Amino acid sequence: MLAKDLMTTRVVHVSPGASLKHAIRMLIDNDISGLPVIDDQRALCGMITEGDILKRHEFNLAPKAAPDTHDPAFFENYVKAHGLKVEDCMSRKVVSVAPGASVAEIVALMRLHAVKRIPVLDNGVLAGIVSRRDILKIEIATPDVVARGDEALRLAVATRLLTELGLGKDRVEVKVRDSVVEIIGEIGSDVEQEAIRILTASIAGVGGVVTQKPSQQPAQ
Secondary structure, X not given: OEHHHHOEOOOOOEOXXXXXHHHHHHHHHOOOXXXXXXXXXXXXXXXXXXXXXXXXXHHOXXXXXXXXXXXXXXXXXXXXXXXXXXXXXXXXXXXXXXXXXXXXXXXXXXXXXXXXXXXXXXXXXXXXXXXXXXXXXXXXXXXXOOOXXXXXXHHXXXXXXXXXXXXXXXXXXXXXXXXXEEEEEOOOOHHHHHHHHHXXXXXXXOOEEEXXXXXXXXXX
């Protein structure tokens, strides 16, 4: 699935010259935590988020002392903390993607830059926006593929144990009877057993999971 399949195309946005109070009202009224800032040509200028607003002087415990020298960064921060327009307070360095970006790419960017939403630009023009909630919707919208029959379940479980946990048939044996999966093998720890249980239970069609170590053979 790509950004163009996920994105919200009717994007609530604000202009650079809008008042900060107007932007705050839009955030509250639309129950969102960030707004793209776009100009008259729908070009993206920045993002204004709750985080940007909370950096303002009203929410700081103590004002910063004036610098001894002319420090440009001090004055830039002062404008962001005291400005009355969106363009004064917005973040100008915005992470964006193209419509053809994959879900994996979008999630990686969200994690890397600690952002909750990413604008989608088509030839520099805002085409939509993808939020974390849009991505979460995939999980409930995707129908489960049910492995039908005990042998199909056994094969599905064995394949995922190998590919996701590195547990091949040399380590574990998978048996299925009436949709109940039994996994027998050298399971090293409680957390390994829990990983096996979670993986197996996530496969549609599994009715139960049993894990155990092979029975000890009597000494000769």
